[in-house]
Amino acid sequence: MFKELFRKQRKYATIPSEQAKKEIPEGIMQKCPSCGTILIAKELEKNLKVCKSCGYHFPMSAPERIGSIVDVGRFFEYDAELLSEDPLSFPDYTKKLKQDQEKTKLNEAVVTGEGTIGGYPAVIGVMDSRFRMGSMGSVVGEKIARAAERATTKRYPFILFCASGGARMQEGVLSLMQMAKTSAALEKMNREKVLFVSVLTNPTTGGVSASFASLGDINIAEPGALIGFAGRRVIEQTVRQKLPDDFQTAEFLLKHGQLDMVVSRLELRDTLIKILEFHA
Incomplete structure (x- = not known):
């Protein structure tokens, strides 16, 4: 338990492999050009393509x-x-x-x-x-x-x-x-x-x-x-x-x-x- 508590933390970020990137379908997320919020595409469509954060109309x-x-x-x-x-x-x-x-x-x-x-x-x-x-x-x-x-x-x-x-x-x-x-x-x-x-x-x-x-x-x-x-x-x-x-x-x-x-x-x-x- 103590060994896990004091273990050395990694100082680098993990970059997804090209294969992992391919497994994520395109069009799932969309970025609002007004406020920069990352939006789920299906949720955006349900909201008539209006950003819930700033009200931007796509x-x-x-x-x-x-x-x-x-x-x-x-x-x-x-x-x-x-x-x-x-x-x-x-x-x-x-x-x-x-x-x-x-x-x-x-x-x-x-x-x-x-x-x-x-x-x-x-x-x-x-x-x-x-x-x-x-x-x-x-x-x-x-x-x-x-x-x-x-x-x-x-x-x-x-x-x-x-x-x-x-x-x-x-x-x-x-x-x-x-x-x-x-x-x-x-x-x-x-x-x-x-x-x-x-x-x-x-x-x-x-x-x-x-x-x-x-x-x-x-x-x-x-x-x-x-x-x-x-x-x-x-x-x-x-x-x-x-x-x-x-x-x-x-x-x-x-x-x-x-x-x-x-x-x-x-x-x-x-x-x-x-x-x-x-x-x-």
């Missing part, structure tokens, strides 16, 4: 977002067959589209359809930043415009989750035209007094933030979301001023009247149900 895919918001088994997709072309013969564009389709199992950067949320019917659109950074090409604009038109016809509220790096450069001016097309479809909704709720997630930038993302009757954002048109450096060089540290965050925009509310993902479904109930 990106969500379109299927994950639909699963967290829409009633189970009550989502019916629109226009899944629409595929992007290569109108400008841009180098490697077709190849990159196929790579993203294989990686995400989606045909484009937005999923649209209709379903119920808390029993209330709605047309729903969800952008997915995994596909070409959620950039807005012709198909993305077309799907959103068609969803708005269906919402107008059915008189269902339209809820759109935005996540985008802006217009898709590989389609040139055709991508910029989607700003006008989607805005016109939303203006028709407005004239018909059909509710449009825009939910801005991280990031929502460029031509998307300058068009349909900012045109909601109610504009909601997730905490800490980056929302803006041009980048910080470009704006600082243009105005020749240092911008606030929280510039282009959801909280900054809320403080300056460009958002109606900032809502945690954990409370978002309940918030949307209350809005739909109020406007039913």
